[in-house]
Amino acid sequence: MNQSLSGIKILDFSGPAGFYCSKLLADLGAEVVIVENPSDELFNNLGPYYNDIKDPNYSLYRWHFHTNKKSVALNISNPKDKETLDSLIKHADVFIDTLTHQEANSLDLSMENVRALNPHIVHTRITGFPDNSEYSGFKYTDMTVLAMSGLMSITGFPEDPPNQMGGEQAYHMASLNAAIGTMISILERELTGTGKDVSVSIQECASMSTLQTANFNYYTWHGINRGRNGLNHPFSDQGPSYDKDRNFPRVLYESKDGWVAHAAHLAPPGAWKNFVKWLSDYDSQQDLDDPKFENHETRNLFQNHINDVMKSHCAKLTKQEIYHSAQKLKILVIPINSVKDLTEDEQLIYRGYFEKVFHKDLNTEITYPGAPYQMKKTPWKIKSPAPKVGENTQQILNEWLNQ
Amino acid sequence: MNNQPQLPLSGIRIADFGWMIAGPLATRVFGNFGADVIRIESTARIDEIRVVGARPFKEESPNVAGVFNDINTSKRSITLNLGTNEGLELAKQIIQISDVVSNNFRGDRMGKWGLDYENLKKIKPDVILISMPTSGSDGPHKEYGGNGINIIAGAGISGITGFPERPPVGTGSLYPDFAGNPNHAALAILAAIRHRNHTGEGQFIDLSQTESTASLLGTNFLEYTANKIVPERLGNSSNHMSPHGVFPCEGKDRWIAITITNNKEWHQLINLMDNPMWANNPDFETFEGRKKSESEIHKHIQNWTKNQKEYPLMKLLQSNGIPAGVIQTTKDLLENDPGFTESHVHEFSHPEVDTITVHKETINISNTEPIFKRAPLIGEDTDQILNNLLGLKESDINDLYIREILK
Numbered sequence: 001m002n003q004s005l006s007g008i009k010i011l012d013f014s015g016p017a018g019f020y021c022s023k024l025l026a027d028l029g030a031e032v033v034i035v036e037n038p039s040d041e042l043f044n045n046l047g048p049y050y051n052d053i054k055d056p057n058y059s060l061y062r063w064h065f066h067t068n069k070k071s072v073a074l075n076i077s078n079p080k081d082k083e084t085l086d087s088l089i090k091h092a093d094v095f096i097d098t099l100t101h102q103e104a105n106s107l108d109l110s111m112e113n114v115r116a117l118n119p120h121i122v123h124t125r126i127t128g129f130p131d132n133s134e135y136s137g138f139k140y141t142d143m144t145v146l147a148m149s150g151l152m153s154i155t156g157f158p159e160d161p162p163n164q165m166g167g168e169q170a171y172h173m174a175s176l177n178a179a180i181g182t183m184i185s186i187l188e189r190e191l192t193g194t195g196k197d198v199s200v201s202i203q204e205c206a207s208m209s210t211l212q213t214a215n216f217n218y219y220t221w222h223g224i225n226r227g228r229n230g231l232n233h234p235f236s237d238q239g240p241s242y243d244k245d246r247n248f249p250r251v252l253y254e255s256k257d258g259w260v261a262h263a264a265h266l267a268p269p270g271a272w273k274n275f276v277k278w279l280s281d282y283d284s285q286q287d288l289d290d291p292k293f294e295n296h297e298t299r300n301l302f303q304n305h306i307n308d309v310m311k312s313h314c315a316k317l318t319k320q321e322i323y324h325s326a327q328k329l330k331i332l333v334i335p336i337n338s339v340k341d342l343t344e345d346e347q348l349i350y351r352g353y354f355e356k357v358f359h360k361d362l363n364t365e366i367t368y369p370g371a372p373y374q375m376k377k378t379p380w381k382i383k384s385p386a387p388k389v390g391e392n393t394q395q396i397l398n399e400w401l402n403q
Numbered sequence: 404m405n406n407q408p409q410l411p412l413s414g415i416r417i418a419d420f421g422w423m424i425a426g427p428l429a430t431r432v433f434g435n436f437g438a439d440v441i442r443i444e445s446t447a448r449i450d451e452i453r454v455v456g457a458r459p460f461k462e463e464s465p466n467v468a469g470v471f472n473d474i475n476t477s478k479r480s481i482t483l484n485l486g487t488n489e490g491l492e493l494a495k496q497i498i499q500i501s502d503v504v505s506n507n508f509r510g511d512r513m514g515k516w517g518l519d520y521e522n523l524k525k526i527k528p529d530v531i532l533i534s535m536p537t538s539g540s541d542g543p544h545k546e547y548g549g550n551g552i553n554i555i556a557g558a559g560i561s562g563i564t565g566f567p568e569r570p571p572v573g574t575g576s577l578y579p580d581f582a583g584n585p586n587h588a589a590l591a592i593l594a595a596i597r598h599r600n601h602t603g604e605g606q607f608i609d610l611s612q613t614e615s616t617a618s619l620l621g622t623n624f625l626e627y628t629a630n631k632i633v634p635e636r637l638g639n640s641s642n643h644m645s646p647h648g649v650f651p652c653e654g655k656d657r658w659i660a661i662t663i664t665n666n667k668e669w670h671q672l673i674n675l676m677d678n679p680m681w682a683n684n685p686d687f688e689t690f691e692g693r694k695k696s697e698s699e700i701h702k703h704i705q706n707w708t709k710n711q712k713e714y715p716l717m718k719l720l721q722s723n724g725i726p727a728g729v730i731q732t733t734k735d736l737l738e739n740d741p742g743f744t745e746s747h748v749h750e751f752s753h754p755e756v757d758t759i760t761v762h763k764e765t766i767n768i769s770n771t772e773p774i775f776k777r778a779p780l781i782g783e784d785t786d787q788i789l790n791n792l793l794g795l796k797e798s799d800i801n802d803l804y805i806r807e808i809l810k
Contacts, residue, residue, distance in 0.1 A: 004594035133742025144728030154575030166563025176586035217469035261553035
């Protein structure tokens with residue numbers, strides 16, 4: 001066994017909310033077979049596309065999320081295809097879907113139906129909302145559940161509309177939790193033989209990300225309902241009085257060629273002196289080398305001034321100059337990187353984060369994001385790019401069903 | 404042993420050196436599903452998350468912080484002075500009977516204690532060690548640090564969040580601490596446990612928080628590497644849905660997200676808006692056509708939503724098959740969303756404060772009730788762990804206290 005999930009057969013009937021879940025498991029070595037309906041409208045509209053070729057096989061969405069997977073094309077409104085799906089379920093170790101319970105009932109794929117087909121299966125379902133919620137039948141997209149999770153209400157500028165986060169983060173959070181639940185049940189099944197139903201709701205998973213800055217207890221203890229903080233530190237001026245001494249009220253500063261983010265941490269001894277040294281190295285310190293600023297309380301009185309000094313300091317330098325000079329002094333500043341910046345980052349290149357994936361039909365190598373974790377004995381890897389729609393239908397019917 | 408039915412992770416033990424958020428949150432799910440997660444900590448250098456953020460009062464008790472209690476459910480706590488040989492020796496004895504050792508220190512903190520992978524293997528040959536430093540365990544910038552506030556910037560997510568015509572958005576959440584890092588870590592540990600169960604072989608898992616967060620960029624990465632387009636801030640729009648935005652509703656700071664995924668939903672929406680003249684445009688019959696005029700369409704939708712109440716509007720849209728969601732705040736989650744509250748919000752009673760409100764376990768498993776026990780007071784389980792697990796006598800434990808080995 002050279003990958004940690006070798007030997008596990010997963011049938012994946014999920015939509016976009018579950019794509020990252022099965023990618024996680026496929027990239028760890030499970031055999032993941034996606035069931036796709038070529039006549040589904042969403043399926044044919046998952047841009048962006050490679051060189052604008054509007055064909056599902058050239059969807060970057062597909063390329064990114066379906067690495068290492070195999071594709072079986074089925075339209076289960078056709079009874080014969082539904083029968084094939086049922087047979088595949090009988091032969092799978094894991095079944096993943098993103099149906100609402102209402103949809104599942106209409107497709108004969110309720111939790112009970114699936115378990116009746118295969119009593120030992122691990123069945124993982126991602127829903128938008130908790131089962132008991134009056135919203136459980138709601139249609140959703142990444143942004144509408146992100147909205148309902150609380151996360152958007154604290155993302156953005158107070159004077160602007162709330163922001164979504166880039167990259168469909170609600171789906172990622174739900175997929176991560178679903179993959180963890182799936183793995184827990186796989187481990188249990190391998191010990192006891194019993195498969196379980198696993199379910200997560202996107203709303204609950206996404207709400208976990210509000211756990212610190214909009215902690216429930218701010219509201220229950222202090223009546224504080226957090227809002228958006230723009231460039232500022234999430235804890236600045238919205239917390240109870242004991243939370244207001246930050247020294248640095250701001251996180252984001254503009255440099256000569258972009259923005260940087262400062263996670264001020266002045267608790268360790270010497271941290272302030274390091275900060276002043278950093279400024280002094282560029283003659284940016286103004287009066288901050290005055291010993292009076294070594295006192296934490298004094299600094300609190302001069303938060304705006306310190307902020308202004310930092311602002312003009314950063315404006316003189318490039319992102320990279322700021323990054324390396326600050327980090328060398330243990331000052332936690334990191335640039336806002338574009339994807340292009342990431343591909344040029346020395347550290348990521350050194351660690352081999354980027355994966356070159358050969359696309360045979362284009363006769364070209366394309367760089368993919370790599371392992372989220374380096375498992376030293378059972379490496380994460382991309383063995384094959386996303387399959388073409390239905391590419392493996394015959395192969396899987398043959399291998400799984402002897403057809 | 405007890406009347407608790409066997410939980411899926413019963414029998415797994417984690418020696419958890421995690422602190423702050425990403426480390427402890429990674430092991431929360433293990434405790435909830437039956438593993439024995441032992442926080443190895445110290446009163447000499449208190450885990451900062453025990454004393455920052457939401458607290459009921461200013462006094463610095465290490466036991467009542469809201470975040471700490473939320474991310475350390477169903478764990479035990481032992482305090483050990485790892486600056487002493489005896490304290491370190493006790494930690495090693497715990498590791499010897501653990502399956503997993505976890506930490507999220509920056510730099511080589513574990514190595515300085517002699518608890519790096521090579522040394523751990525000598526104590527416990529099939530150990531699984533996970534480390535999760537900001538930039539990974541090797542490479543020219545392995546010492547470079549950050550936290551949830553700015554790893555999100557380094558990993559590329561801040562660069563695609565916010566409106567294109569506005570400055571970037573500082574994260575309102577310390578997002579990497581809650582999403583990519585703890586969850587990728589938990590999954591990797593589970594995968595490593597499976598490998599160990601099948602082969603007897605442990606391993607080292609090196610999780611760079613930057614890499615694990617960059618892995619959440621979705622298609623943005625390939626947009627650059629395959630299409631040579633550097634993705635910019637997308638505001639509230641989408642690459643494959645239009646209209647797709649956030650619109651004001653009646654009241655102060657009330658908003659609704661409305662997204663249209665296909666033509667049918669588009670027609671439902673303009674029907675609800677009484678089929679206005681502007682919408683009678685053949686170009687709007689496709690995603691591409693709507694996308695081209697998105698800002699104009701959004702203005703019309705905004706005029707329609709701005710005098711409506713957010714929840715009734717959401718229900719109206721949903722009953723017409725349109726994906727829509729209110730921008731809920733924490734207050735809304737606790738007061739206006741009973742399904743969420745019932746399923747996900749839990750109040751613990753606590754020895755030092757009336758109640759602490761936390762997020763319940765997100766993962767539901769059939770016929771399985773998570774343990775979900777209050778987070779431990781600092782050192783709450785020290786005696787029990789030393790006595791029951793390591794077999795120390797009460798008199799020896801008292802002696803260790805006197806000599807400040809257990810602080």
